[in-house]
Structure formats: C-alpha cells, structure tokens
Amino acid sequence: MLYSVYELNHLAMTPWRAVANATRRMMQLPGNPMGDTYAGRSVAAAADLFESMTRRYVKPEWMLEPVEINGHKVPVTETVVWSQPWCNLLHFVRDPEALKAAGVKKAQPKVLFVAPMSGHYATLLRGTVEAFLPDHEVYITDWTDARTVPITDGRFDLDDFTTYVRAMLTELGGDTHVVAVCQPGPPVLAAIALMAEDKDPARPLSMTFMGSPIDTRLSPTVPNKLAEEKPYEWFADNLIHTVTLPNTGAMRQVYPGFLQLTGFINMNLDRHVDAYKEYFANLVKGNGDDADRHNAFYDEYLAVMDLSEEFYLQTIRDVFQEHKLALGTQEVKGRLVKPASITDIALLTIEGENDDISGIGQTQAAHTLCADLPDSLKEDWVQPDVGHYGVFNGRRFREQIAPMMKRFMVEKGDLARAER
The missing domain is CATH 3.40.50.1820 (Alpha/Beta hydrolase fold, catalytic domain)
Known part of the structure; x- marks a missing residue:
C-alpha cells in the first residue's frame, strides 16, 4: 500500500513540477524585467527549490574526467x-x-x-x-x-x-x-x-x-x-513493501529506498534543513558556484535504490x-x-x-x-x-x-x- 501511495504522490506532483520549471525559466529569461529584481530572483529560487524537493532522483552517471x-x-x-x-x-x-x-x-x-x-x-x-x-x-x-x-x-x-x-x-x-x-x-x-x-x-x-x-x-x-x-518481526511487518507498476520489478517484496533515505535524513535533519535554506539564499543572491555544489551533493545523496x-x-x-x-x-x-x-x-x-x-x-x-x-x-x-x-x-x-x-x-x- 505504501509503495502505491509513493508512486501516486510522484505522479500527482508531475504537473506542479512542470509549472515550477516553467516559472523558473520565465523568471530567468534575459528579456524579463522582473528577472534581475529581488522579487523575481526569489520566485525563481522558490520554483527551483520546489522542483528539486519533489523530483525523483535517478541513478547518477559516473561521468569520470580523464x-x-x-x-x-x-x-x-x-x-x-x-x-x-x-x-x-x-x-x-x-x-x-x-x-x-x-x-x-x-x-x-x-x-x-x-x-x-x-x-x-x-x-x-x-x-x-x-x-x-x-x-x-x-x-x-x-x-x-x-x-x-x-x-x-x-x-x-x-x-x-x-x-x-x-x-x-x-x-x-x-x-x-x-x-x-x-x-x-x-x-x-x-x-x-x-x-x-x-x-x-x-x-x-x-x-x-x-x-x-x-x-x-x-x-x-x-x-x-x-x-x-x-x-x-517489526522490520518484516513495517518496512517491507510490494513494488508496483510501472516498475519492471513489480510484485517483488522490497525494503524501499525512500524509507532508507527518510532514516538517513532524520539522523541529521537540522543539517539538511540548513543546507536547503542556504541553497535558497544562494539562488536569490546569484551565487551559482555554491548552488551547484549543493546540487552535486544532493543529486547523489537523494538517489536511492530498493x-x-x-x-x-x-x-x-x-x-x-x-x-x-x-x-x-x-x-x-x-x-x-x-x-x-x-x-x-x-x-x-x-x-x-x-x-x-x-x-x-x-x-x-x-x-x-x-x-x-x-x-x-x-x-x-x-x-x-x-x-x-x-x-x-x-x-x-x-x-x-x-x-x-x-x-x-x-x-x-x-x-x-x-x-x-
């Protein structure tokens, strides 16, 4: 049941993520007079933050440099x-x-x-x-x-x-x-x-x-x-769930990665909250280097497997x-x-x-x-x-x-x- 709720929530958020992406792109258009104002940067940062916190993070690529x-x-x-x-x-x-x-x-x-x-x-x-x-x-x-x-x-x-x-x-x-x-x-x-x-x-x-x-x-x-x-028995009864469609492993019993990730985050919740507050502030200030470092870390950290x-x-x-x-x-x-x-x-x-x-x-x-x-x-x-x-x-x-x-x-x- 929990896995179904997780999948439905992801699907339900899809149109809202699209709206957030469109809003961010609109605010960052070179010709937009609002783009370089504090209000415009704040709206773009809020849209970026919403999208990053509701997205499903896929398996990262290695992308090794020479x-x-x-x-x-x-x-x-x-x-x-x-x-x-x-x-x-x-x-x-x-x-x-x-x-x-x-x-x-x-x-x-x-x-x-x-x-x-x-x-x-x-x-x-x-x-x-x-x-x-x-x-x-x-x-x-x-x-x-x-x-x-x-x-x-x-x-x-x-x-x-x-x-x-x-x-x-x-x-x-x-x-x-x-x-x-x-x-x-x-x-x-x-x-x-x-x-x-x-x-x-x-x-x-x-x-x-x-x-x-x-x-x-x-x-x-x-x-x-x-x-x-x-x-x-507690682990077996509370942490094991059934993979649902459209996943190729449908009907398999798993310990979901999203539950493991929840545990990881709760161990250091204050640190993660502070990191996202700082990320928002850096986006508003236009501090791209620090924002990119945040994204590089969380693109890896939030990508989890069952x-x-x-x-x-x-x-x-x-x-x-x-x-x-x-x-x-x-x-x-x-x-x-x-x-x-x-x-x-x-x-x-x-x-x-x-x-x-x-x-x-x-x-x-x-x-x-x-x-x-x-x-x-x-x-x-x-x-x-x-x-x-x-x-x-x-x-x-x-x-x-x-x-x-x-x-x-x-x-x-x-x-x-x-x-x-």
Missing part, C-alpha cells in the same frame, strides 16, 4: 566485465595509448571496491574511485536496484551477495586487492574466509574494511540500537541482531564461515573517529576474527575528525587515507605473496 598521470590526461571508459541480474562488475579502463604516453609501462595493482548495498548507488564512491585511478586498475560492484529486477529473476539474499563477491574475485584473479566500504564488510570477510579455507588461488592479496559493521556490539550507534531494540526483502531482513537478523560472524555461527548456503582460516591475506581496517553509523571498534573486530593471521599482515587506522562519509570520501580521504591504503597494498601485498 585522469592525470605524469602530466598527461588519460581518458577513462566504464566497461562491464562481469554481469548477473543483481550486479554488474565495472572496470574503469584507462586508455592504453595514453597510459604509454604517460610513461606507465607495466601492469598496475588491481583493486576491487565492493560498494555498499544499503540504499545508495555505487556512484557514491566516485571520489574513492578517482583517488585510485592514477595508479591502479579499478573495479567496482554496481548493485542493481531491486525495483528494476523482474520477479522471474529470483531472490537475492545475503548469502547470494557473498557468493557474488567470491565469483567476482575469481573473475579478477589472485593478484587483486579488495576493499569493502561499510555494509559489505561481513559478506566480503565471509567470502574471503571460504576462499582461504579452500586455498582458492583466486583469493586476494589484501582485504580492506572501511567503516564496516563486523561486530556491531562494539560502540553501538543509533542505527545499531534501533536494529536490536526492535524485534525481527533492497530485496530477503537481503535486507537477513542482514538485520544475521549482522545486527544475532551477530553471527562475530560469534562464529555465520553460514553461507549451509557452510560455516571460519575467518581464522585466513593466514596469507593482508588485513587493513579503517574507522572514522566521529562515525555515527559504524562505531569505533566495529571494523577493528576483523583483527580478532582473523586470529591466525600474522601481525605482520595486519594494520589498523583510525582517522581523526571524520564521520562515516569521510572515511571513504573528501579531503582527508584523498590526502591521508588513500595514500596510506596504497602504501599498505604494495607493502603488505608483497608480504602476502611471499607467504604463498
């Missing part, structure tokens, strides 16, 4: 190298001829970023990708919006997520470094543990976990407490309520996960000092679980003065975290290779 390497501009092309109904594996291919011209003559390290499947699209990691493009072959998981997956393509749960990660690592080969950003921490660690136990030659050289809920009993945050305070019912509910139960990975009881399709099997894959954990999603210690728990991994292959990093988003994006990520990660991959990757 990367600069040794003073040369190297074009980047987005290519799908592995595909399943619920995920595409993207490779950001740097032009080979431009690489040669930039003096890059040998293969550079491969890094797979496992993007979170928690509401936002993989493009949220655009800055993360850009930081690694100059000196890495970069791959990323591009998870599919559940409302676009036909019901005939079957179910997708946390076990399937883990299986997908292993399949992608197998596709890339054993000289890969894998980075799990936030939510994928537990399934990525599970996939690697299974590969390690099997002595799979495709197991990665290193694994990095960034702000991940490996053990949410440690320094619990507001989302962690909510997941534990409410019974499993999660399949089974994936969302299993994550709530296994990760946030029963802590299965931390307690040694997690199974993947009936097989027990044993992180202690990992003995020759370097481990890096990264946390933000002010993270209000994954508290301090939750990611570090991976070190305890990988009990038989030598200390020489382990590192931990707590970044001062950043929250959850700052762990994988922003100035401190570019200037401090990314260089540390690259150094770790080179040094510890060589040690892990020697262990084999």
Whole structure:
C-alpha cells in the first residue's frame, strides 16, 4: 500500500513540477524585467527549490574526467566485465595509448571496491574511485536496484551477495586487492574466509574494511540500537513493501529506498534543513558556484535504490541482531564461515573517529576474527575528525587515507605473496 501511495504522490506532483520549471525559466529569461529584481530572483529560487524537493532522483552517471598521470590526461571508459541480474562488475579502463604516453609501462595493482548495498548507488564512491585511478586498475560492484529486477529473476539474499563477491574475485584473479566500504564488510570477510579455507588461488592479496559493521556490539550507534531494540518481526511487518507498476520489478517484496533515505535524513535533519535554506539564499543572491555544489551533493545523496526483502531482513537478523560472524555461527548456503582460516591475506581496517553509523571498534573486530593471521599482515587506522562519509570520501580521504591504503597494498601485498 505504501509503495502505491509513493508512486501516486510522484505522479500527482508531475504537473506542479512542470509549472515550477516553467516559472523558473520565465523568471530567468534575459528579456524579463522582473528577472534581475529581488522579487523575481526569489520566485525563481522558490520554483527551483520546489522542483528539486519533489523530483525523483535517478541513478547518477559516473561521468569520470580523464585522469592525470605524469602530466598527461588519460581518458577513462566504464566497461562491464562481469554481469548477473543483481550486479554488474565495472572496470574503469584507462586508455592504453595514453597510459604509454604517460610513461606507465607495466601492469598496475588491481583493486576491487565492493560498494555498499544499503540504499545508495555505487556512484557514491566516485571520489574513492578517482583517488585510485592514477595508479591502479579499478573495479567496482554496481548493485542493481531491486525495483528494476523482474520477479522471474529470483531472490537475492545475503548469502547470494557473498557468493557474488567470491565469483567476482575469481573473475579478477589472485593478484587483486579488495576493499569493502561499510555494509559489505561481513559478506566480503565471509567470502574471503571460504576462499582461504579452500586455498582458492583466486583469493586476494589484501582485504580492506572501511567503516564496516563486523561486530556491531562494539560502540553501538543509533542505527545499531534501533536494529536490536526492535524485534525481527517489526522490520518484516513495517518496512517491507510490494513494488508496483510501472516498475519492471513489480510484485517483488522490497525494503524501499525512500524509507532508507527518510532514516538517513532524520539522523541529521537540522543539517539538511540548513543546507536547503542556504541553497535558497544562494539562488536569490546569484551565487551559482555554491548552488551547484549543493546540487552535486544532493543529486547523489537523494538517489536511492530498493533492497530485496530477503537481503535486507537477513542482514538485520544475521549482522545486527544475532551477530553471527562475530560469534562464529555465520553460514553461507549451509557452510560455516571460519575467518581464522585466513593466514596469507593482508588485513587493513579503517574507522572514522566521529562515525555515527559504524562505531569505533566495529571494523577493528576483523583483527580478532582473523586470529591466525600474522601481525605482520595486519594494520589498523583510525582517522581523526571524520564521520562515516569521510572515511571513504573528501579531503582527508584523498590526502591521508588513500595514500596510506596504497602504501599498505604494495607493502603488505608483497608480504602476502611471499607467504604463498
């Protein structure tokens, strides 16, 4: 029922958005005498604000600029190298001829970023990708919006997520470094543990976990407490809804992205209200640069995807309520996960000092679980003065975290290779 209301509301707003767009364009016409008055700019700003707050934000494009390497501009092309109904594996291919011209003559390290499947699209990691493009072959998981997956393509749960990660690592080969950003921490660690136990030659050289809920009993945050305070049945009864037409995933049971987004916004409501007040003021003043920065952020932040019912509910139960990975009881399709099997894959954990999603210690728990991994292959990093988003994006990520990660991959990757 809620999904139908959401779709009807979107349709009902369509003519009003058209009126708002027409009003804004009319006020901004060069020949309009009202256009450059305070009243005219205010009307145009109000119309712009209405349209931006009632629009449905679509999946953003990557739009990666050519990367600069040794003073040369190297074009980047987005290519799908592995595909399943619920995920595409993207490779950001740097032009080979431009690489040669930039003096890059040998293969550079491969890094797979496992993007979170928690509401936002993989493009949220655009800055993360850009930081690694100059000196890495970069791959990323591009998870599919559940409302676009036909019901005939079957179910997708946390076990399937883990299986997908292993399949992608197998596709890339054993000289890969894998980075799990936030939510994928537990399934990525599970996939690697299974590969390690099997002595799979495709197991990665290193694994990095960034702000991940490996053990949410440690320094619990507001989302962690909510997941534990409410019974499993509450999530199933109140947060799962049926996708309606005209979506291609009609009749599929999902946790809607618009509900996840509501939760995100309510956590920092005052900050978002202030941001839109400032946006309105900048439009009235004609401060286009600041208004463009606002739009760039919210075009990404407000674009959300649905999660399949089974994936969302299993994550709530296994990760946030029963802590299965931390307690040694997690199974993947009936097989027990044993992180202690990992003995020759370097481990890096990264946390933000002010993270209000994954508290301090939750990611570090991976070190305890990988009990038989030598200390020489382990590192931990707590970044001062950043929250959850700052762990994988922003100035401190570019200037401090990314260089540390690259150094770790080179040094510890060589040690892990020697262990084999």
